[in-house]
Amino acid sequence: MPEPLPETMRALVVDRLGDADELRLAAVAMPLRIADEVLVRVIAASVNPIDVKTRSGRGSSAAISSFPFIGGSDFSGVVAAVPYAQHPFPVGTPVFGMGRVPRVGGSFAEFVTVASTAVAVKPANLSHVEAAAAPVAAQTAWGMLQLAGIGAGDRVLVHAGAGGVGHFAVQFARLAGAHVIATASAANAAFLRELGAHETIDYAAQRFEDVVSDVDVVIDLIGNVHDDTGSRSLEVLREGGCLVNAPTGSWPTMQTDAAARGIRATGYNVPADGRMLAEIAALLESGAVRVHVDREFPLEDGADAQRAVEGGHVRGKVVVRAAEEPAL
Ligand SMILES: NC(=O)c1ccc[n+]([C@@H]2O[C@H](COP(=O)([O-])OP(=O)(O)OC[C@H]3O[C@@H](n4cnc5c(N)ncnc54)[C@H](OP(=O)(O)O)[C@@H]3O)[C@@H](O)[C@H]2O)c1
CATH class of the missing domain: 3.90.180.10 (Medium-chain alcohol dehydrogenases, catalytic domain)
Structure with missing residues (x-):
């Protein structure tokens, strides 16, 4: 009962x-x-x-x-x-x-x-x-990567890779066969590597645009909230690449700035989608994602x-x- x-x-x-x-x-x-x-x-x-x-x-x-x-x-x-x-x-x-x-x-x-x-x-x-x-973090990461159309061999840059959304985005991108580059402070470099990042960038010590180029997809979890991270991301994307931005609203000129460089740019809003969550649950249960x-x-x-x-x-x-x- x-x-x-x-x-x-x-x-x-x-x-x-x-x-x-x-x-x-x-x-x-x-x-x-x-x-x-x-x-x-x-x-x-x-x-x-x-x-x-x-x-x-x-x-x-x-x-x-x-x-x-x-x-x-x-x-x-x-x-x-x-x-x-x-x-x-x-x-x-x-x-x-x-x-x-x-x-x-x-x-x-x-x-x-x-x-x-x-x-x-x-x-x-x-x-x-x-x-x-x-739920929110993993579905956001999943949805943003899907929206970008990520595939094997893509070079993906994840900003804030050690946070809620980011730590799932790094793992999902790696599972999809991408080459994963992630930004975080130095204290999180080892954590990012454990999650599967191939390269890590300490945003406090390096300008990411000085060390990364020819990126297919940027998963932007910072936007222009901090140090124009969103705008600067356009410099590392190849023409035809895609930027997906989650802290929506921090960068009002995103669409026009990106279009001027031949880059696709979009915000994202996570849906409450039990079917998407069930797919993620299977990855968590198998241990493929943590x-x-x-x-x-x-x-x-x-x-x-x-x-x-x-x-x-x-x-x-x-x-x-x-x-x-x-x-x-
Ligand atoms: N639109 C949507 O549907 C949606 C859904 C979910 C989240 N969001 C938004 O997406 C953003 C990220 O969410 P979240 O849950 O992942 O946030 P979070 O967990 O609070 O993010 C914390 C992480 O951000 C990192 N960080 C801080 N400043 C950074 C910088 N300048 N460069 C790189 N990394 C930095 C920190 O790393 P260090 O400690 O190493 O600095 C920390 O690991 C938020 O604005 C949130 O509102 C939107």
Whole structure:
């Protein structure tokens, strides 16, 4: 018999937009599952830069319709309620995925509702903390490389290769047979090599455009937020090459600048796509790809978790734990 559901749950909320000090742990009403959604008991939720941006009044904050607001897209947990009897993810199934926050309540909470199409079965070899680190970052890396049309033998430059998205992009590009070059600080050079990077560039010591050329694809996870990284990337791409930029909005003239050099350029927005996630889950389960958790925090210390991501130098991912890992 499934456990009865509580009437309230613990969640990390803000009552107004602002810095991490605005976050507080609160008892709130359970999220209401509708239509095809599943209700998931959250074991762990990872922090993405978008959570920090939205909480501080940027990102997706324009779509927040009421307070208190619960942030957090990524989660891993156990299905607690389903819309119909023969659902493909029955109650008790370990699943991971990402929600469409702030259209729905976020995952920095003990329960979350999410469209059935946004979840996949959790890789059996990963803890919930590890699984929660994957959905947004891995799907972003996967989608950006797909959009670029990456293939074997391509020369790929990944900016911020040691971060959440980057550490998956390096591994996926390597699996696709690309020659992988990644930027990070010197402290992350060995980590990038372990992930499969052929070349690493310490962005603090070298201008990447001085040491790299003839690149087919740039996975730009920095944009013009820092030191015109996006604009400078055009100098290393071959004519006909492709730049995919994820911190969208930092470089308003990207399209025209790229077109002037005969380069394709595009932003990217990650979809909540359970089928894509299931393909990634198979790679995680086989060990072909791994997820790196830098630090984990209990839910009540979620503000510290967000401050860590705000610092901009996380290796892999930061995860918030809402409950103990269930016994296998
Ligand atoms: N549009 C979308 O759908 C989408 C989806 C996901 C993410 N994003 C965006 O993509 C960006 C990256 O996300 P993320 O989750 O990967 O971020 P993240 O994990 O917070 O990135 C941290 C990493 O950035 C590296 N870094 C910092 N400054 C750098 C520089 N100048 N050059 C190279 N590396 C640098 C750090 O390496 P060191 O510690 O070695 O400095 C660290 O490992 C964010 O802006 C995020 O909002 C967009």
